[in-house]
Amino acid sequence: MIRTEELHSCNGTLKSRSGQKQTENYTLKNGYHKNEKVQKNGNGFHQPRVRGEDSFEEAPMYVAVLTYMGYGIVILFGYFRDFLRAVGLEKCHQAQEREEQKDFVPLYQDFENFYKRNLYMRVRDNWNRPICSLPGPVFDLMERVSDDYNWTFRLTGRTIENVINMGSYNYLGFAENNVDFLKTVAEKTRQYGVGVCSTRQELGNFSIHEELEQLVADFLGVESAMAFGMGFATNSMNIPALVGKGCLILSDELNHTSLILGARLSGATIRVFKHNNMQSLEKLLKEAICSGQPRTHRSWKKILIMVEGIYSMEGSLVRLPEIIALKKKYKAYLYLDEAHSIGAVGPTGRGVTEHFGVDPKEIDVLMGTFTKSFGATGGYIAGKKELVDYLRCHSHSAVYATAMSPPVVEQIIRAIKCIMGVDGTTEGQRRVRQLAENTRYFRSRLKEMGFIIYGNKDSPVIPLLLYQPGKVGAFSRAMLKRKIGVVVVGFPATTITEARARFCVSAAHTRDMLNKVLQSLDELGDYIRVKFSRHRRPYRPELYNATNFGLDS
């Protein structure tokens, strides 16, 4: 069950997280306490908040056994169908070579597509659903049916209306078509047109781009920022400009494909540390500094730690204060990808830096995207002025990619101004608060109902674990029947035993919509039997935080 076609590669091996679950934050780590107060430099940042604990509850053993059994049976049937296709008893729908070319070197790798052909195709109707309205809190889907078990689809012509949208990354509800809000966007389109027809370096540097970059830098609290047209390309094209051969990249186990691709393209050595595990990271750092480069033992030119603000498949938050302490101790650089967390966490929507009370000037490279909370496209890189000026000349994305389109830029500008409150209304702050409230409510209700939910209590990305391959397809179809659109994810985007449904809460969801979704989830959870959680009571982190060892250092 492939969520998007590009998520095939995983960063290293995904080991089970069972050992890490409950042993971390109740003890001292590396000489500093979890609630360490970070140096504030008198900038007036918010008091650092106690970070809620990430929960990664494990399901009972029988669930894992049944999951493997389910996969085993479907794989057997996959072999059986492949045999029928090879023998010729069944028509093969996939691309095949012509008869004359059968003796040549094969063009199409049959076995590699085994999983896609035999499992993904059978439940393919749960992805790529055509949407015919804007992806706000409710949307319209076009109804489609398949006559040959998902190999081809046809649209019936009907639309399914007012489906509640629990899958779009619309955290602050800026995917809207309200005419009042979009007035400035329409004006700028009239002024600048839609096409840019050049790269930033040549004739594509509009004044609106400069305004955007200045605004992003002010919003984040850094010296300077640069915007790119595509979020994926921001990561994959800028990391090669920052590091090269002779440098070391320490990246988290569960980093996004764009970060992995950028790291591989750069040619630097990549080492992977366990997800959010500071002991693993420190061990790697110590080893790197003691032994240096692999054969020559020279010291590394640069050590770059790559982490994300919110990990989109788990919903967990990065341990920012600990990483900053490690970074300072071992003199490494930090690359923080805030794709999902900018605008979505923090009391005023400034991201994980604000959430933890960390000065954004301590992070070397701040990266983020405008696709999630701002309702537009593109990404940015922010940091010191020297860094951004260097990237303007040396990054592939900056030099070769076409500049961002003016209406999109204006949408981002108006969204940022709304969040900052510069446009004179409190709409932005209302949305940020509404998102936090919706997140808290949704998560606590789901936990009470007995589902297994991963991630931090403040993250608006909520993965609900389904585990078994049959239930994944059934869940998505049943939710659509009840007019709720969800995104389900399976292997290879997640571990093979941990297929999940991922909810993205939005500030535009009203309490009624959330209640409707929760009620459907309750009924469906009982009917399909996905309530695997063994502790039904709400999790109380304050009981565990009471142990203060008093050894702040």
Place this chain on the structure above:
Amino acid sequence: MDMKNMREYMSWLYYQYLLITGIYVLEPWEQSIFNTVLFTMVAMVIYTSYVFVPIHVRLALEFFCELVGGQPESTVALMT
């Protein structure tokens, strides 16, 4: 009324069976093949147990009875 509830409950059980074994994703003819094979295997297990389990249980009981009850008999036989 009870028949209707019973039927609903059976259909829910069948649905759970489809989901847990992963058969839910397969086409109907494949589901029939799997059900046939499984049913045949279960039928064979039941038949085998019907034929052999009583005999095995009886033989095992006789063996243990002989061990316990037969001890005085065998010592007597040795002495005479």
